[in-house]
Amino acid sequence: MVHWSAEEKQLISSVWGKVNVEECGAEALARLLIVYPWTQRFFDNFGNLSSPTAIIGNPKVRAHGKKVLTSFGEAIKNLDNLKATYSKLSELHCDKLHVDPENFRLLGDILIIVLSAHFGKDFTPSCQATWQKLVGVVAHALAHKYH
């Protein structure tokens, strides 16, 4: 089980408390699809992904980004029980969605960049370190039931 210090929990909740989940989620997913275009392979039915502008404005991308980040919020509420919290989601991503777990790591890194862009100086090195740990643990939990 992952250990979280009081300071780490503080850094996570103080950042998360100020995050607009809908905006941040939309931006993170859009950036994933733009920066790593091969990730578009999972979204053939999303319509127009032909340019960064199209991706950023795509309503399905925005909606899905919000969904993903909302789920991330669940992880933050259950830091001491992540594997169990994400057990069904992990099975879904493996058995139905067939998503390579590498994509969770890519999205995690993108999220941190989005947070850093949004919070500027307030996203301190300790913040980043804690959040890198968090996204790594979330990615691991999501990949945990893969077989």
Next chain:
Amino acid sequence: MVLSSADKNNVKGVFAKIGGQAEAYGAETLERDVMFAAYPQTKTYFPHFDLGKGSAQVKGHGKKVAAALVEAANNIDDIAGTLSKLSDLHAQKLRVDPVNFKLLGQCFLVVVASHNPAVLTPEVHASLDKFLCAVGNVLTAKYR
């Protein structure tokens, strides 16, 4: 990353030694990579395959992969040109995450080592690893 003439000779030597076994090695590489515990996440790229033990589809696909490696080794001075169509395919259609080429390379090395330990001296190992990296780089070169 550049393949020296020594690297090229080493790689050609390996494939000469492997000879007709290349296809079997390819099949085994995928089995280790895809089916066995090694890297189960690679199975996400084959939802349309039967991935059970001895699967004909996996064997067939392994042969294809091995054939491409042999082709690249036979044209080692122009891997990019030789694999250009495959590069397009991976960029436009397959979009396998780049991290997976390292995993496949690892499994191929394991297969070669298990069948031909004498061939895989440290120098040859290094050259073959470089070659497999180069192939992976070519296949992902047009990704973005």
